[in-house]
Amino acid sequence: MKETFRFSGTGGQGLITAGIILAEAALLDGKMAIQSQSYGPEARGGASKAEVILSDAPIHFSRVTKPQTLLLMSQEAADKFAYDAAPNSLVITDSLFVDRVEDRGARRVDLPITHTAVETCGKPLFANIVALGVVAGLTHCVTAASLERAVLDRVPKGTEEANKKALQAGYKLAQGA
Numbered sequence: 587m588k589e590t591f592r593f594s595g596t597g598g599q600g601l602i603t604a605g606i607i608l609a610e611a612a613l614l615d616g617k618m619a620i621q622s623q624s625y626g627p628e629a630r631g632g633a634s635k636a637e638v639i640l641s642d643a644p645i646h647f648s649r650v651t652k653p654q655t656l657l658l659m660s661q662e663a664a665d666k667f668a669y670d671a672a673p674n675s676l677v678i679t680d681s682l683f684v685d686r687v688e689d690r691g692a693r694r695v696d697l698p699i700t701h702t703a704v705e706t707c708g709k710p711l712f713a714n715i716v717a718l719g720v721v722a723g724l725t726h727c728v729t730a731a732s733l734e735r736a737v738l739d740r741v742p743k744g745t746e747e748a749n750k751k752a753l754q755a756g757y758k759l760a761q762g763a
Contacts, residue, residue: 587642589727590650593717594635594667595659595680600714604657605636607718607736612640614732620648633662640727655725656692657717658684659699678720680713695724695763702755712752715741719756724763 591608593601602623609619623636637650652672658664658679664687671677673691680699687694697720703712715737722733734753741749 587640588645589640589655589725590653591638591640591655591657591721591727592635592650592653592667593638593657593659593721594633594663595657595683596662597632597634599634599659600711601634601657601659601717602636603740604714604718605638607733607740608638608721608728609640610739611722611728611732611736612638614735615728617642617728618645620645622648622650633660633666635663635667655721655727657721658687659713659717661685676724678717678724680717697759697763699756699759702759703752706755707748707752712748715749715752716756716759719753719758720760720763721756723757723760730757 593605595601605621609621612619618641620639639645652670655676656671660683664684668687671690671692675692677692677694679696681696682700699716700710700713703716704710737749738746
């Protein structure tokens with residue numbers, strides 16, 4: 587089993603952190619994982635992406651060339667990073683920010699990720715954790731217990747309960763998709 591992911595959006599949305607958390611959850615599940623990232627020269631506001639490869643076997647090529655799961659959290663990211671989605675890819679968009687994605691025959695799921703973060707936790711900064719719940723809920727790539735542990739190991743002290751709520755809200759969104 588080998589799974590490839592690309593999380594893309596705007597710098598400051600926490601998608602690089604989300605990629606790191608997903609890789610750490612996979613390690614907790616006993617899988618192999620590689621995470622890479624890139625972002626523009628802007629610290630916030632420019633397009634950014636995190637890529638993750640999970641596997642039961644050694645990973646010999648560390649680049650994601652055709653993401654099986656693609657998370658798009660901004661229109662700029664959709665325009666810039668959705669070019670190599672395969673027809674069998676799962677494309678998840680934040681319906682608040684993404685209007686259009688070039689149709690390549692992929693399965694597309696539009697969800698109110700940022701809206702759910704605000705509704706659940708009062709702030710959009712939890713959208714990356716909601717998105718992780720969505721991704722894990724739709725792909726079953728890691729166990730819920732490992733993902734929660736990886737989230738709680740990474741988030742700032744004092745935000746654990748809000749992040750647990752955000753993660754659960756993401757799983758709930760995935761169930762309705």
